[in-house]
Amino acid sequence: MPFKVSELVNDDATLVSRRCWTDSDVYELEKKGVFGKSWLFLGHESQIKQPGDFVQAYMCETPIILARGSDNGVYASINSCTHRGLPVCRADHGNAKRFVCPYHNWSYTVEGDLVTIPQERELQSRPDKSQLGLKQVPRLESWRGFYFGSFDKDIVSLEDYLGDQRFYLEAFLDRFEGGIEFVGAPHRWVIDANWKLPMENQLGDVNHGPFLHAAVIPPEANQEIIDHGLSAVTEPGHGATFRLMPEDTPVDNVAWGMETPGSILGSAEVHEYLRATQAKAEERVGPLRARMKGLTYGVYPNLSFLWSNASFKVSHPRGPGKVEYWSWSVVPADAPDSIKKTLRTNYTSLFGPGGILEQEDSEVWSQQFRGSNFDFADDRPYFYGLGLNEEKPHPDLPGMVDVTANEHYARAFFTRWRDALQAVEE
Amino acid sequence: MSALSLTPELQLSVEQFYYQEARMLDSRQYQQWFALVTEDLRYIVPSRVNVMVNNRERGNEDMISIERELEGTDSDGCPLREEGYLQMMIRVERAYKMNSWSENPPARTRRLVSNVEILADEEDVLKVISNFHMHYARPGNDNYLYAGQRRDTLRRVDGGYKIAHREVVLDYANIDYPTVGLFF
Numbered sequence: 001m002p003f004k005v006s007e008l009v010n011d012d013a014t015l016v017s018r019r020c021w022t023d024s025d026v027y028e029l030e031k032k033g034v035f036g037k038s039w040l041f042l043g044h045e046s047q048i049k050q051p052g053d054f055v056q057a058y059m060c061e062t063p064i065i066l067a068r069g070s071d072n073g074v075y076a077s078i079n080s081c082t083h084r085g086l087p088v089c090r091a092d093h094g095n096a097k098r099f100v101c102p103y104h105n106w107s108y109t110v111e112g113d114l115v116t117i118p119q120e121r122e123l124q125s126r127p128d129k130s131q132l133g134l135k136q137v138p139r140l141e142s143w144r145g146f147y148f149g150s151f152d153k154d155i156v157s158l159e160d161y162l163g164d165q166r167f168y169l170e171a172f173l174d175r176f177e178g179g180i181e182f183v184g185a186p187h188r189w190v191i192d193a194n195w196k197l198p199m200e201n202q203l204g205d206v207n208h209g210p211f212l213h214a215a216v217i218p219p220e221a222n223q224e225i226i227d228h229g230l231s232a233v234t235e236p237g238h239g240a241t242f243r244l245m246p247e248d249t250p251v252d253n254v255a256w257g258m259e260t261p262g263s264i265l266g267s268a269e270v271h272e273y274l275r276a277t278q279a280k281a282e283e284r285v286g287p288l289r290a291r292m293k294g295l296t297y298g299v300y301p302n303l304s305f306l307w308s309n310a311s312f313k314v315s316h317p318r319g320p321g322k323v324e325y326w327s328w329s330v331v332p333a334d335a336p337d338s339i340k341k342t343l344r345t346n347y348t349s350l351f352g353p354g355g356i357l358e359q360e361d362s363e364v365w366s367q368q369f370r371g372s373n374f375d376f377a378d379d380r381p382y383f384y385g386l387g388l389n390e391e392k393p394h395p396d397l398p399g400m401v402d403v404t405a406n407e408h409y410a411r412a413f414f415t416r417w418r419d420a421l422q423a424v425e426e
Numbered sequence: 427m428s429a430l431s432l433t434p435e436l437q438l439s440v441e442q443f444y445y446q447e448a449r450m451l452d453s454r455q456y457q458q459w460f461a462l463v464t465e466d467l468r469y470i471v472p473s474r475v476n477v478m479v480n481n482r483e484r485g486n487e488d489m490i491s492i493e494r495e496l497e498g499t500d501s502d503g504c505p506l507r508e509e510g511y512l513q514m515m516i517r518v519e520r521a522y523k524m525n526s527w528s529e530n531p532p533a534r535t536r537r538l539v540s541n542v543e544i545l546a547d548e549e550d551v552l553k554v555i556s557n558f559h560m561h562y563a564r565p566g567n568d569n570y571l572y573a574g575q576r577r578d579t580l581r582r583v584d585g586g587y588k589i590a591h592r593e594v595v596l597d598y599a600n601i602d603y604p605t606v607g608l609f610f
Contacts, residue, residue: 093475187601215524328504344504348508
């Protein structure tokens with residue numbers, strides 16, 4: 001690499017080099033230092049309920065099969081035949097007894113064990129199949145039904161990794177008595193952007209909303225963020241933005257789901273459901289979090305969440321300048337089917353590849369890569385200094401907290417990112 | 427359902443309707459186009475998943491039917507879009523705002539509509555399928571070709587037609603278009 005990692009991000013991370021977004025050597029370091037050393041989201045238990053159920057996932061560019069085994073356990077295998085490397089699982093999701101490699105029909109259980117080598121019948125020797133199963137992801141843990149994998153066998157537990165970010169995630173997940181479920185397969189699309197920008201966007205950058213999305217987001221929605229919005233960083237790389245509504249806020253102005261198109265246009269039944277859910281919020285998540293009306297979250301390195309639109313998203317890198325973006329709608333698991341079908345449109349109307357807001361986001365993410373990927377401007381790194389040192393501990397909320405215009409979430413991310421790359425730099 | 431009495435006049439009138447619609451959309455006359463939809467419009471773009479062929483239907487056409495790949499309104503999965511008149515109105519209004527950044531400068535489109543097949547004529551509504559290619563060129567981006575099928579319910583209104591229901595089946599394996607939030 002023609003430069004050191006320390007040259008990419010300055011001490012207080014107020015300056016971030018263009019090369020962070022475009023350089024292929026930086027990307028190779030990211031694979032080792034970030035994706036090789038983190039917990040990466042694979043899937044949710046609601047997607048693999050029955051033995052044999054599987055979904056595909058990725059850890060960076062490595063294809064993973066997340067499956068429910070015949071013993072009801074959950075397994076994460078690398079989707080690559082031990083013989084010639086082909087993917088043995090060829091569907092996005094489904095239910096299977098065996099994964100069969102098309103090339104020579106070696107076959108594997110959904111747990112990843114090799115069971116058949118058709119060619120061995122004609123040969124004298126018998127390979128030791130117990131040594132030839134699909135490579136297992138070294139660490140696999142779940143929290144609240146969310147399965148994460150890690151290539152780092154020595155990584156801290158998933159709970160410790162999430163740390164106080166759980167406080168903010170639970171504010172959403174624990175609101176629903178039956179928990180949440182993922183609605184079908186993810187929407188997946190390719191954006192000519194660096195993976196970090198979609199991540200940064202939801203880690204804390206709600207401040208782009210009134211500018212990039214002014215054609216669609218009404219001014220009063222922005223005023224609510226100015227009046228009540230907060231940005232919290234529990235530890236570098238994680239982030240949560242939300243509105244902490246006053247105690248006397250009418251239920252319709254604080255209840256989850258009320259402010260999004262599907263619900264607004266939805267039936268009285270939907271509105272009653274959302275009010276009833278909010279009525280139980282104080283008991284379920286406590287009085288403080290019952291007043292939380294979330295905006296966007298990020299979990300290091302590449303998982304994001306949108307509160308109002310109820311969507312989880314993963315930014316899978318495909319090189320420095322390409323992202324395969326995955327997003328799911330999530331709904332309360334115990335809601336009636338008709339209500340689930342309405343609530344999923346809270347996501348599709350605005351986000352996903354057809355979303356009216358997302359089309360602006362994808363455009364600027366790809367334009368940012370274009371705006372970074374040229375020469376003779378490296379003496380102008382990007383300015384990340386808005387609100388430097390203005391964040392403070394909060395009496396009731398975990399993490400460092402400030403207004404959403406403070407870019408502390410991004411400085412914290414790039415500090416962690418820089419340190420992670422330096423740890424694997426030669 | 428009455429037996430379809432297909433006449434050249436009927437076929438011609440439906441084709442003419444689609445050509446006018448395509449011309450308005452390519453000319454960015456979305457406000458005029460919006461007069462071609464009913465207020466109870468349903469506009470659906472199913473998502474399309476990659477699933478293995480249906481083993482139980484081996485040897486039959488159902489084994490590889492397209493419907494198995496579609497996650498539409500009735501599915502437990504998640505369509506790409508399921509919208510009504512109001513969402514479509516927001517999209518139309520958005521097109522005429524300064525800060526619709528992904529369309530400013532505007533993209534260029536050209537729609538070709540063909541294979542117009544009238545499946546049913548039920549007094550006040552027609553069920554019609556058609557194929558389309560849409561060339562899409564956004565400044566600063568590559569050029570893209572969208573291909574798909576439209577499954578329409580057209581309602582007879584004032585001697586013409588309006589779109590009451592449109593399901594757009596897009597023929598992508600992976601979405602590498604800038605958006606599927608367009609008027610197909």
